Amino acid sequence: MKRLGLSGNYAVAYAVKMADVDVIAAYPITPQTTIVEKLSEFVANGELEAEYINVESEHSAMSACVGASLTGARVFTATSSQGLAYMHEVLFMASGLRTPIVMANVNRALSAPLNIWNDHSDAMAERDAGWIQLWVTSAQEAFDATLEAFKIAEDVLLPVMVNLDGYIVSHTYEPVVLPDEGLVRGFVPSRPLQNRVSPKFAYSIGVVGPPEAYYEMKYQVVDAIEKSREKIRDVDKEFGERFGREYKFxxxxxxxxxxxxxxxxxxxxxxxxxxxxxxxxxxxxxxxxxxxxxxxxxxxxxxxxxxxxxxxxxxxxxxxxxxxxxxxxxxxxxxxxxxxxxxxxxxxxxxxxxxxxxxxxxxxxxxxxxxxxxxxxxxxxxxxxxxx
Amino acid sequence: MTLGFRTIKEVPKDEFLAPGHRMCAGCTAATAIRQVLKAAGRNIIVTTATGCLEVATSYFPQTAWRVPWVHLGFENTAALASGIESAMKALRRKKKSEENPHVIAIGGDGGTFDIGLQALSGALERGHDFLYICYDNEAYMNTGIQRSSATPYCAATTTSPPGKRSMGQKTQKKDLVGIAVAHEIPYAATACPSYPIDLMNKVKKGLEVEGPALLHILTPCPTGWRFDISLGIELGKMAVLTGLWPLYEVENGVTRLTVQVPKREPVKKYLELQGRFRHLTEEEINRIQERADRLALKFGMGPLRQ
CATH class of the missing domain: 3.40.50.920 (Rossmann fold)
Structure with missing residues (x-):
């Protein structure tokens, strides 16, 4: 265990590194950027063994995340505001295809007028996307929620968005307790996840869901997010037992x-x-x-x-x-x-x-x-x- | 490099695009994809953009795909493929998986030339090891024949109709292979299912090179081009023989014509088979002939048959 002075964004990046993600696909946007800058640094230094995809847009970031997640890789991206809005349609695809993607959304107002500062209009506009949404108020909470997010996402097969307020949380340096790598590994084991895209089986994924099928398929997302309450409670409890900080809804x-x-x-x-x-x-x-x-x-x-x-x-x-x-x-x-x-x-x-x-x-x-x-x-x- | 197919007898009998799919009768895109999959074999993952091919092959609870297949959206199939390719690479490096399939992304002309061009450019520029295939039926056929930036000059579509003030499509087709080559990718080529050996060997080459490859396949569409459903393969041949669809490849920047046309047919013979060009006058036909002549000069095809 060590205590570091970290911004909320860096706290997220440390959590992602400690969760040993396999793929990061991200596009720069203020005020999220320092998360993915830090992660690029970790990958460049060999501190994190991952493929970092420098995509050309947030739309492609989320699309690449869905593809990567379907192969059984642990996947992360981060965005803000216009970036989240640009991902909009792919967010629904991510939940519909039940991909356990974790994304940090550093909350920022939506244009127009252009504004890089904080409010919640970006995440609120995506409330119906079938994503679990966690909200934090400090750098420590940002670290903890990001770790929890991987576990929740992978248990319920739904994507999780960790929301942290632009600048107020993202750029404020606070003392953050980082647990030992071994403890983190015990909480989110580094293993290949359930894969649905593999040359071993010829699944067709993302098919046409006609009126006779779409309704039931969509309902599965509704059902999964309803049932995730229980899982989130369990994860909060386990997190408390392992790390000494217990969270609730x-x-x-x-x-x-x-x-x-x-x-x-x-x-x-x-x-x-x-x-x-x-x-x-x-x-x-x-x-x-x-x-x-x-x-x-x-x-x-x-x-x-x-x-x-x-x-x-x-x-x-x-x-x-x-x-x-x-x-x-x-x-x-x-x-x-x-x-x-x-x-x-x-x-x-x-x-x-x-x-x-x-x-x-x-x-x-x-x-x-x-x-x-x-x-x-x-x-x-x-x-x-x-x-x- | 493994030897390509020399005759049709060497082509595997395996069928990875199952019969019974819902593509239109006479659709040559289905023929093209059937050939692509034969050349690629079983160790692949295919992504497909929204479009004719996607909706007609994956209507739940049926699927025509006998290989792993993913559809996500219209404009993002190259990005989806990027994610799959990168994840497989990461998982192998981290010893979490030993799987090493080829990744093939397929899009129509709308999903490639127009709405998917940004994602395609990104994926080509980043150097993912994958093969991108554009099956080009020269309009948005799935939504009912609307023009795209792949629609040829003067073609009639539902959004480029001829009329008092219009001769149909006002613009010329984009040079997709040129765009791909500008990314300095190792392999890009054109193909047509009327020339199956040429097409399948290009698929093999595209999969073998390390890094991105692009194959631009012209797939005549009886519904949108308005020709008899028995004529799809003939139409593809005429496109090649008139010089309007030169079959070539660009390997590490070096361009080579792969199917020579010693004596070119006049474009009129190609155009008059199609309802979408029915309204053309001599003036437009001459202009299209001039374009074929320019392409012939550029790629080293033979003179016009007199």
């Missing part, structure tokens, strides 16, 4: 007796927690719930942890223009709808295109949640920090 902060809470995802969680802790000192019963696993969505946890609260604010870092609400809010609201009694929900949008969301904004969000509960009616989505 959601991270709770001061939720035990909370009456009001904010639901967040990614790096915003840190600021929310600091503000909640301050408010607790003033006697306010507030807490923070951050979503670590967005797909499959933590339905049970949401109901159990939020169901009895008075008010809940959901902070989206992405928008669904013209929709009745924004992506994260929609998931939380839908999950709570089936419960007869539920908290009053307030929708917030904050931090688009890398706009800073300072502590004062969280303070006002907590205040607004309390206000709408007092008023007995939530307000239309509040765009926090938006200049008039």
């Amino acid at each position: 959601v991270n709770e902060y001061m939720m035990e007796d909370a009456e009001y809470a904010l639901v967040t995802m990614g790096a915003l969680t840190g600021t929310a927690k600091v503000v909640a802790s301050g408010l607790r000192k003033e006697g306010e019963k507030v807490g923070v719930l951050s979503i670590r696993c967005f797909r499959p969505f933590p339905k049970e946890e949401i109901v159990a942890l939020l169901g009895d609260l008075k008010g809940v604010g959901v902070v989206d870092r992405a928008v669904t223009p013209g929709g009745p609400s924004n992506p994260l809010f929609a998931e939380v609201a839908t999950t709570l709808y089936e419960r007869g009694s539920r908290p009053l929900l307030q929708s917030f949008v904050a931090g688009l295109g890398g706009r800073d969301v300072p502590a004062d904004d969280f303070k006002s969000m907590f205040g607004l949640v309390k206000d709408v509960v007092r008023e007995g009616k939530s307000r239309p989505c509040i765009y926090v920090g938006l200049r008039e």
